[in-house]
Amino acid sequence: MSQPLVECIPNFSEARRPEVVEAIRSAIASVAEVSILDQHSDMDHNRTVITLIGPPAAVEEAAYRGIEKAVELIDLNHHTGEHPRIGAADVVPFVPIRDITMEECVEMARRLGKRVGETLQIPVYLYEEAATRPSRKNLEDIRRGEYEALKQEMGRNPERTPDFGPEQVGPAGATVIGARQPLIAFNVYLTTNDVSIASQIARAVRHSSGGLRFVKAMGVLVEGRAQVSMNLTNFRQTPVYRVVEMIRREAQRYGVGIHHSELVGLIPEDALIDSAVWYLQLDGFEPNQVLERRMTQALSKEPTSQMAQPNFLEELARGTPTPGGGSASAYSAAAAAALVAMVARLTVGKKKYAEVEPKMWEIIEQAEALRQEMTHAITEDAQAFDAFLNASRLPKDTPEQQEARSRALEQATLGAIQVPLRVARKAIQIMQLALQVATLGNLNAISDAGSALAQARAALTGAGLNVRINCLGLSDSSQVESFVSELRQLEDEATKLESQMQNILIQRGKLPF
Incomplete structure (x- = not known):
């Protein structure tokens, strides 16, 4: 891609x-x-x-x-x-x-x-x-x-x-x-220094005073010459040649003509082709008749034998220790956040949901931040487990080595707990956002909001399992109790959110359960 x-x-x-x-x-x-x-x-x-x-x-x-x-x-x-x-x-x-x-x-x-x-x-x-x-x-x-x-x-x-x-x-x-869409900044200079003529022509051309659609224009004096300064906001609907010809006709009313024109910045190739076709009366012209376009197409073809890079799911299925369940949980959380953002995006810009648009923009920003964080967590979880494996391979021939290895394992185990625990915490935040877009967002996407919450709940469950199994490697029982206690609180909250989501899907979405 x-x-x-x-x-x-x-x-x-x-x-x-x-x-x-x-x-x-x-x-x-x-x-x-x-x-x-x-x-x-x-x-x-x-x-x-x-x-x-x-x-x-x-x-x-x-x-x-x-x-x-x-x-x-x-x-x-x-x-x-x-x-x-x-x-x-x-x-x-x-x-x-x-x-x-x-x-x-x-x-x-x-x-x-x-x-x-x-x-x-x-x-x-x-x-x-x-x-x-x-x-x-x-x-x-x-x-x-x-x-x-x-x-x-x-x-x-x-x-x-x-x-x-x-x-x-x-x-x-x-x-x-x-x-915005591509804009053409285009100026036409007249064969006069009378800026009032340029202003009158600008008034006739611009849309706001009854002229051509997608044209903004004003008259100014530049380097001693009257100029019609314009922004063309949609060259496909109002092509450049049509604007030029209208200016030419209007200028004739005042006994002046077009001296020259200029571009400010760049212009899409299609805009120039449209004008060339119109002025040359090239009936039946096709864009691929342009030599440079045909050359670019021929030279840019990718070899069909090029292999795609393996994606995350292929890596997950390889049968190696990493990535594993923790990374898969982070992947589910990232997918859930992406779904939340999707529902919010399907809501903004709709007149029916204008009142909640500011809230939807906030949700988009939060969901995107969570998606990025959970995407990073996919790799972080694998790295944490690799650190544990490296610690387990440390030498243990002497008491000193055994003590150093034990400390390293303890530290690596804590790292392997912290990543999925963070995923579990963020999964709750994603579930809360999913509930908000289900309550306020585009009704046509309410099932996607429900899917987001389900994905986030799956992420929480998977992350919780990873926390629990890694707790077996801790020697401090108070730490274990603290981690497990937090997980239970998160899971209780998730159960409440699931129940609220089902009610919304039934009442607002009319889904049969």
Whole structure:
């Protein structure tokens, strides 16, 4: 399977100080797995757009480092430029590219927003697909009045309350973070320096004032020439050539024409192909007629003889001491947490469940943290048992060696108990989350919530068996009693949760029992 890829296009409110731009770029590039695809700095806008791509976790970290550096070096009290802005790191969108969903990009936006708000003490607004309310879906609505208005209204106007971070604006302003489809930043220059003409054309073109769907536009003066500055938010529904032709027709009304156009950042290949096909009138054109595409397909085929790496279940079935029941219990707990996250994700974004959406986002974050912890526990349990085997192989020829071996075995046994005991504790937390999504979440997925609780209960039972058998190797009976007593309390709690789940499945889910 190919590695998931996500694109991020952070916009920073600086272009005139190259040393600041380079410091921000270097901070982003310091994350090893990230590739910077493009950098565009506009002196009139006083704005730099950096396009980066990589695995989700790496891109998320790189975006944070870029924001952190911008907050350190940019003071909006001394910033001027043609482009609207409310922050040093003004807007940070994530775009799904390969093997990653829009929902996962929304979660990246939320995690990054929370981290920026709490760690850097910067107000953060979520927009586009990550927006927490309809009024924040569009970036221009959040940026209305820019930094100067935000300073005046923050803490006074409830509409300005950020999604994360303090209700206070400092020199770095606020940051807007979100998830969206691929966007084309596209500017058309006119054969005039009359910016009012560009503004009139922008008004005719943009959707908000009756123009083309998925087009945002404004008129500005750049390098002494009037410019229609645009964001095209869905090039498949409103292609680039249609926008250009409408601008051309509108410009003729004022006796001007198109001087040239420019891209800010990158453009999807399909957008250019669509325009080429339209202008060349290539009826019946197929994308695989592009030479480079056909070459890429031919060169990227993987050998059919390549063997897949053995997965965990194959390892489990091999007949070796590890991985064993403890690792299998952690695997069940991780699966249960994944199911909880799935039900919560199937709930967010649904109008019917709008009231519980904030709670579902909390559950997603908790479930994902538990899933990661339990995934690590799969390996940790095997390592703990391997440590016990290594201790049992220590020499025992002399009294000193026997004593050292005994101490090592005791220590290794405690380690082999602690991992499954932690799995048992976390299994209860997962069961509690499963109960919450069964109670509040998407009714269509209530059986998945029930399955999550059952998987977590199985994890608790299996982990408990591992704790009990390893207790046989302890010499301290008080320790044994303490461990077993905690297990019994966890098992009693699990029984109560199972009973509550069955009631919910019967009453809310109407499942026949």
